[in-house]
Amino acid sequence: MDHAQATTSLEALLATNPRDGAAWSMLGHLLRRTGKLDGAIACHRRGLEAAPENASIWSNLGNALVEAGRFDEALAAHAEALRLEPQTPAFLFNSAVALRKAGRFRDTLTMIERAAADGAATPELRWERALARLQIGDYVHGFTDYEARRGLAAYHGRPPSERAWNGGPLDERALYLFTEQGFGDAILAARYVPLVRERGGRILYECHPELRRVLSGLGVDAILQPGDPPLAFDVEASQMSLPGLFGTTLASVPPPVSLIVPDSSRAKAAHRLGAREPGTLRVGIVWSGRVTFGDNGRRATSLARFLRFAEVPGVRLYSLQKGPPEAELADSGVAGHLVTPLGPDLEDFADTAAMLEQLDLVIMTDSSVAHLAGSLGKPVWNLVQHVPYWIYGFSGDRTPWYPTMRLFRQGPDQDWEPVFARAADALREEVRRTTGR
Known part of the structure; x- marks a missing residue:
């Protein structure tokens, strides 16, 4: 039965029996799989009206809340599932995932120990343990568990x-x-x-x-x-x-x-950017990674947030964005004057590297360009989500993987506004330092 058929069947079932808590939760699960998180959460809560002691519904609700980034509510839902069924492996695992995504890494490890108390550390548990261990810098044990990824059902x-x-x-x-x-x-x-x-x-x-x-x-x-x-x-x-x-x-x-930057790419970049305007700072921007990446919705943001950097006197913005998010620049009304679009000139990463060499600084949300800029030794300010890629750890503004990278972190509230405010203040200081403005 495909998704549409399953949805139709559940809707018919609920029309005749609106107090079927399990059916409500299954409908919520289907909505969650298609990214309709608000509807999914509402369905799970409707299911709990009918079956408040159903641990599975509480756990399903917690999973949907995690995907929505509502971590406090998610952890409360998972705690209720475990109150009702404290030894159910699936509920322990779901709680561990929620704890990690909420940034509570040591609590994650404790929950995984509880889930694996019988010695059955599944690939899924080991993978979650790997991510938590790597995030806190326990590379020795983390990389051992990291190999469990190849046993995951989602591994292709x-x-x-x-x-x-x-x-x-x-x-x-x-x-x-x-x-x-x-x-x-x-x-x-x-x-x-x-x-x-x-x-x-x-x-x-x-x-x-x-x-x-x-x-x-x-x-x-x-x-x-x-x-x-x-x-x-x-x-x-x-x-x-x-x-x-x-x-x-x-x-x-x-x-x-x-990295190797071919002369042909360097010549193209130099021609595209032209002569440097005296007293200015050339700043590259990227606001989204690959849109098909599962966590891109959390790590990416909009072009609009980056336009506050154009307000800083002496700053000239250059977009290195590729892929579907480039359309934001085309639709913004600022392409060509406030933001120079370089995306159409970038055929591969060698072209991007050559453009990076022409810039003074890159400010971006996390994506492959951050790795490229860091490998070139280019100053890069990486604006990262509350729980970022493991190489960025969980605190501080530096990573040993890229010495020229500076991290600007979201807080637990996952709000981008203070992140961009701090970056804008730092950019003003950088302009003063480098141009004397």
Whole structure:
């Protein structure tokens, strides 16, 4: 039965029996799956009117509230589910997820210990534990659990293999380094390729076409298209398994990879931006990552918020935005005068890198461009959500992964307004410092 049929059946059932709490909650579950969170929450609450002691409905309500970012309410709902059924594994797991997404990482670990008390640490539990451990900087244990991702139902990369590399000497063997996540993750992990070369083998490196030029200096033996594995190799590893294989700690994060910026891209960027206007600061902006990324709604924001930076005297804004969010700039009425659109000139990450070299600063919400700018050593101000990508930790304004990156964090209220206010104040100070205005 597809989604539409299931919805129709539930609506018919509720028309004849509006006190069926389970049916209300199932309808809420279907609405949640299609992103209709307000309706989902209302359906779960209607179900609780009929069945207030139903732990499953409380847990389903908590899940919908988590996706809506209403964490206090979500945690209360999950607590009620556990009051009713304190040992149910699914409810313990859902509570752990809610705690992590609310930024309560140590409570997350405690809940996972409770869920795994019988020794059954499922891939899902280990994955949540990995994310919590990495967020608090426990890389030693976090990277061990990080490998559990390959056992998740949602994992669509290469399955675990008997030929998995253990990080030891390669002794002339061929290592297939495959990619599995996004552009930013590939840039992040590329710093480990020089360390892999020291192991003495042949490296068969899988690379997104958009990254091929900018990562062409890695010194690998072959570059492969994603989804086209080599016919022959001896051992394999995911690029995102390399931090764990090399025993990375907060104190031993390798420096970012050296990127290749072709002369042709540099010439195009210099021509596009032209002569620098004296006494000004060139600031690149990006307000959204890949829209198909599941958490993009939390990490991204709108172009409108970035326009406050155009109010700072001496600042000139340049959009590096790509993809569907570019339409915001086209519709804004400010393209070409308040904001120079560079997106149409960017054919790949090498072109983006060349444009970054022409800028003084990048201010953005988190996406692959943050990894690119950080690898170039470009000053980048990353405006991050309350619980950001694990490399950014949970406090402070710096990350060891990118020394030139400054973090501006959301608070627990997930409000972007104070984040942009702090960034605007910092930008005024930066203009004074660099231009004397």
